[in-house]
Amino acid sequence: MKLARRSVAIGALVTVLGIGVLWQGTDGFTAFTAETARREALLRAPRSLPVVVLEDQDGRIFDLQDYQGRLLAVEFIYTRCSAVCSTLGMAFKQIRDHVPQQALGRDFALLSISVDTEADTPGRLKAYADAYGADGKRWRVARVRNTAELKPLLDAFGIVVIPDGLGGFEHNAAIHLLGRDGKLALIRDINEPIPFAEKIMQWL
Structure with missing residues (x-):
């Protein structure tokens, strides 16, 4: 009888410890994946995001600070990507079409940033922009001009980019929103463009 009670007590202790470890490791059960934990x-x-010099599809130079005072949706892509980047492009297109047109450019803008600074020349960025309807004003497609500045920017957004061994990259994907103060305010899955757009509309 004592042995049975001891086994039950040990089992309960292991369960409590396991729950404690799970609680700590998942930010109180809110993060069950590394990606969710990153966002939380x-x-x-x-x-605060680093100051980086960007070059868009028309060869124009700018930086993220140029968007201060406006909401800015940011995604990370590369033009040779045929999988997740296509989904990102379509998601941004849906967001652009869902947000009030009078707010585009004035109160809210979109920015696609390439993770492949060397291969994604302005010409390639332009082809990608044309494919999804990015006009270069309300929605820009850009690359970091100085490759050394790319990693600090990716780190600030929690983006991990790994060569796939085939000349491309694997990277986590999400839609990010910078607030009017230039800081991250919202992160959504790439399959949630409409809820993302509706949140933007609440803040316009």
């Missing part, structure tokens, strides 16, 4: 951490403590 970024939104709890929004980071």
Whole structure:
């Protein structure tokens, strides 16, 4: 009888410890994947983004600080990507079409940033932009001009990019929203463009 009670007590202790480890490792059960944990951490403590020089599909030079005072949707792509980047492009197109047209450019803009700074020349960025209807004003497609500045930018957004061994890259994908203060305010899955757009509309 004592042995049975001891076994039950040990089992209960193991369960409690397991729940504690799971609670700590998943941010209180809110993060069951590394990607969810990344988003939770970024939104709890929004980071100031590094100053990086960007070049868009028309060869124009700008930086993220140019968008201060406006809401800015940001996604990370590369033009040779035929899988997740196509989904990202379509998601941005849906967001653009869902947000009030009078707000585009003035109160809200979209920015696709390439993770392949060397291969994605302005010409390739232009072809990608044309494919999805990015006009270069309300929606820009750009690359980081100085390759050394790319990693700090990716780190600030929690984006991990790994060569796939076939000349391309594997990378986590999401739709990010920068608030008017230039800090991360919202992160959504790429298959949730309409809820993302509706959230933007609440803040316009």
